[in-house]
Ligand SMILES: Nc1ncnc2c1ncn2[C@@H]1O[C@H](COP(=O)(O)OP(=O)(O)O)[C@@H](O)[C@H]1O
């Protein structure tokens with residue numbers, strides 16, 4: 068189920084502005100990869116190219132290749148809608164559908180995939196909510212609005228919604244930055260269990276978090292404002308935080324940045 | 326009356342019943358400017374209320390004697406013979422024609438307006454969206470007499486075959502049964518023209534709210550693998566629903582009260598014409614009846630009959646607007 072991601076010579080543009088330049092990397096299946104770097108260096112932009120969400124922004128486009136196992140996401144035959152069903156995404160701010168109940172939020176993606184059978188829907192919703200460590204908290208109020216949950220619960224609801232369609236890859240863009248420490252802890256624990264089934268890529272501005280949850284870490288940086296972001300270095304998380312090869316990485320993780 | 330004296334002091338301080346009238350305590354420390362402005366605002370408010378009350382009193386004072394003098398049932402009678410010694414008048418036909426033409430207008434304008442709004446806000450590229458929205462706004466600036474003339478003399482002849490088709494296919498239902506009215510001077514066609522007239526309101530208001538759908542909702546749906554239309558169905562439409570409802574209500578209010586265009590298009594029926602539910606019939610709405618009857622405003626009783634009809638239109642429009650307001654307020658509570 069989990070798939071490997073191979074990125075080769077990727078440039079990302081917003082209209083004429085080149086936001087990310089020349090990224091080549093491999094993300095292993097069943098692992099957690101963290102993207103760190105100063106804000107504005109293109110972490111979100113690059114992450115969104117992994118499920119073609121950057122195309123939602125007018126003018127967003129890429130040059131280069133992203134391979135999911137042996138499928139090129141950017142081959143002309145590939146439908147971006149199909150890509151997003153394989154590569155799920157969790158956003159910085161929890162965004163459950165406000166007009167839907169908790170149940171319907173989790174079922175939304177399944178229904179988009181044509182699953183109508185009530186019993187199977189209920190099973191998948193329960194599995195996903197359990198998988199997102201949320202079941203016990205919401206099992207008695209599945210018909211209540213998702214927007215009525217706490218921020219941390221909403222974010223886990225979004226994770227449940229994303230994993231309900233059984234994607235191969237789960238992308239998370241600063242999933243804890245809007246949450247309190249306890250909810251953050253809950254999500255970090257969750258990432259630890261999810262990685263046995265999924266390929267997980269997480270953007271975080273919190274270096275302790277990267278160190279805690281990830282197996283591999285990629286450090287992005289920009290040469291100067293207005294210049295495109297670049298991948299400076301990618302290695303095992305332990306190596307990056309103890310003995311990085313690049314000076315810029317060392318400066319950044321030791322807080323001597325800028 | 327003695328029962329009200331206890332509540333009087335608070336009622337005077339707070340005429341709108343909206344909590345404490347001086348929450349910041351500005352009155353105690355109030356400076357001259359505050360006091361002057363406060364006084365002016367209060368005066369203007371009272372003036373508006375007084376005008377509304379006076380108009381209401383005047384209308385009622387004219388309508389009530391006519392209603393008391395009426396020999397027919399005001400609500401259920403289809404007759405309208407005013408002037409002379411004994412007046413017989415009722416609003417049944419007008420009520421039906423007004424509501425039917427407006428409902429036809431909404432049945433056409435709401436889906437059409439929502440579609441145009443979705444196109445402008447979700448599908449059209451930016452270079453097209455702006456001019457398209459401007460064009461819709463331009464429709465709102467066309468005077469209704471132009472719509473009336475254009476409808477009656479330009480579009481009408483092309484609409485006749487459509488009516489004939491409806492009549493021959495659906496003639497067995499009461500709504501499309503045969504009538505004595507020829508050409509396109511029908512309730513149905515009046516509804517079509519009204520639909521075009523309310524289209525700008527419906528489109529602009531729905532578009533405004535569709536455009537406000539938070540990006541996070543839209544991206545949430547797209548990231549699940551929703552197609553554009555699925556994204557719209559799961560996020561944009563539910564988010565915009567209250568706005569569409571209130572847009573429809575405002576459009577309905579406009580359609581109910583439209584006068585000139587309806588007057589030009591609809592052919593009035595001869596007195597005593599048998600009742601028909603057919604949309605292919607003619608008739609008069611409240612507004613067009615009153616406008617057509619203007620030359621008859623000679624005696625107070627005769628005028629009073631028309632004023633009574635106008636009051637019913639007022640109540641109808643007021644109810645529709647009140648519903649719209651409730652819906653809008655509910656949406657506010659939901660988004661805050
Ligand atoms: N929707 C957009 N349109 C145009 N430029 C954008 C857009 N989103 C981000 N950018 C630009 O792309 C660069 C990278 O931004 P982003 O990917 O959000 O960085 P990060 O997530 O690392 O903070 C920034 O210069 C930002 O201004």
Ligand SMILES: [Mg+2]
Nearest residue numbers: 110111112240
């Ligand atoms: Mg970001």
